[in-house]
Amino acid sequence: MTLLTDEVVAKVHPTKLRGWAFWSAMSMLALLGAAIVFLIVAFLLSESFPLIAQGGPIRFFTDEGWWPRDASFNMTPMVLASLYLTIGALVVATPLSLAISLVTTFKAPARLAHVLRNLVELSAAVPTVVYGLWGVSSIVPIVNIWSPPGASLLAGVLIVALMIIPTITVLTQSALQTVPTAYVQGATALGVSTSQTLLRIVIPAARQGIFSAMVLGAARAIGETMVVLMVCGNIVQVPTSLFDPVRALTANIALEMPYAMGDHRASLFVAGLLMLLLVSALVAVGEWVGMRQRKMIS
């Protein structure tokens, strides 16, 4: 009779048991979800380690060239191509995104602003391969008239810029919205013209958020694969002009992975690891600065 005390009943009560099962299942799922990122890093490291151990990480910048069959793995031209593409895209995209954000947030009538915002959101959802297709059939022929062969750094810069405009615009808009309306009202009360209010007061107040938007846009641009694979010409060289064809690091991975073997394959994993580090660093900086913007205002 004393066997069924309240304590024992509570312990084996089906609700408790079900609760225990439920929460352990959820914890396992969450653990698995968190493990994926560690798995990815572990796989990249284990696949690339044999090659890194052979000659140190410096070899990827000092080897004679990119001749993977002859064990010569110089990635400098491709790293430079990726950097040029990213910087070029930022230079083109930032003023345009800033203009759209200022117009939608402060100048345009509500209905126009709504239409513009929807257009930006719609463009953000367009798959990059569609931008690539359009680039190959519309932009490359135009550049080709100007200076053959057309598939070039310039085409890549323009299309990657187009691709990151939505990203930068959305983030810049939310940065501009953190600027207190009192600043704008105060400036208007002092008789400062609208453009001067925007240039001298609003933009400086939101500068951290705008910077964060640019960095996150850069992270997206440097990790982009399809567009640069389709429109840049894919020739491994350090570009000397905007019209030179180049091969970006991500495009190289996509091009050579299907047939790469042995050390060649490992070198592509090294490139992947480099990409992962670069993008993670950019995202970390961007998020950190963006957080400071949000904190500064609130």
Add this chain to the structure above:
Amino acid sequence: MRRFHVFGFDVRDFVWTFVMYGLTLTAVAMLLWPLLTVFGNGLQVLSWDFLLASPEDAGRSGGIAPILVSTLGIVLVSLTAALPLAFGVAVMLTEGFNPAGWPATILRCSLDILAGIPSVVFGLFGLSLFCRQLELGYSILAGGLTLACMILPTLARSLAFSLESAGVAHRAGGAALGLSKQSVLWHVMVPVALPGICAGVVLALTRALAETAVLLFTSGYSDRMPESVLDSGRSVSVHIYDLSTNVPGGTLNAYGSALALLLLLALLSFTVHALTRWMQRRMTGNTTRSL
């Protein structure tokens, strides 16, 4: 502040406004150009026959039926694999762990890092783990599982967000009735947050549909009708890539496929908006009435 006035007219203000609107107009033109090109060219080939026929002559003629089936397979596999994981992560983040404790912090950080990883790196990972290590080969299953890793952060974040926005009132109400924590979650929070959860799933679906680089070397290139998830099959996005770069004369059909993909994405985005609005209405409507 100095001003440049001509007959009481602020020249500097005018010039800056002009520059700003000029840049905006340029940006709008740049954003519209690809969309209009896709519509203009795509409408020439897009028809029911195009959607229901098999590709012929490497895709130059014929349709995209097997490719749509493969795409559906890849997307379904990825959602099936990612949804339980994302649900577990979201539940532990909102209900399980203390939000300030270290398990929650690690979980959140790992999601943030995962969200930033470039898609081609996911491709490398999928090729090495699913295709080679687990010997799935180039298959719909391998591609779908790799995509699942990629959409996990998007899905987990939106699930966590909708569970959070289901609000304190519902949670407290459930607890006041003496329900256990998991009953509150399962019988109160999840039904209340359902529109938001659906919106998150559809959003993840659009991400999965738009992806190309991941699938390029995990799900294969075959344009035949797949017979099982272990068959190789190309997604619509890979088909567009292949037609526009490797098949001379395939551009028009590439545009047709692109238009089909865009219309599908637009339909899904519309669904997300509708579901989100329903969720918002439900939240604001119910809580104000019950409080």
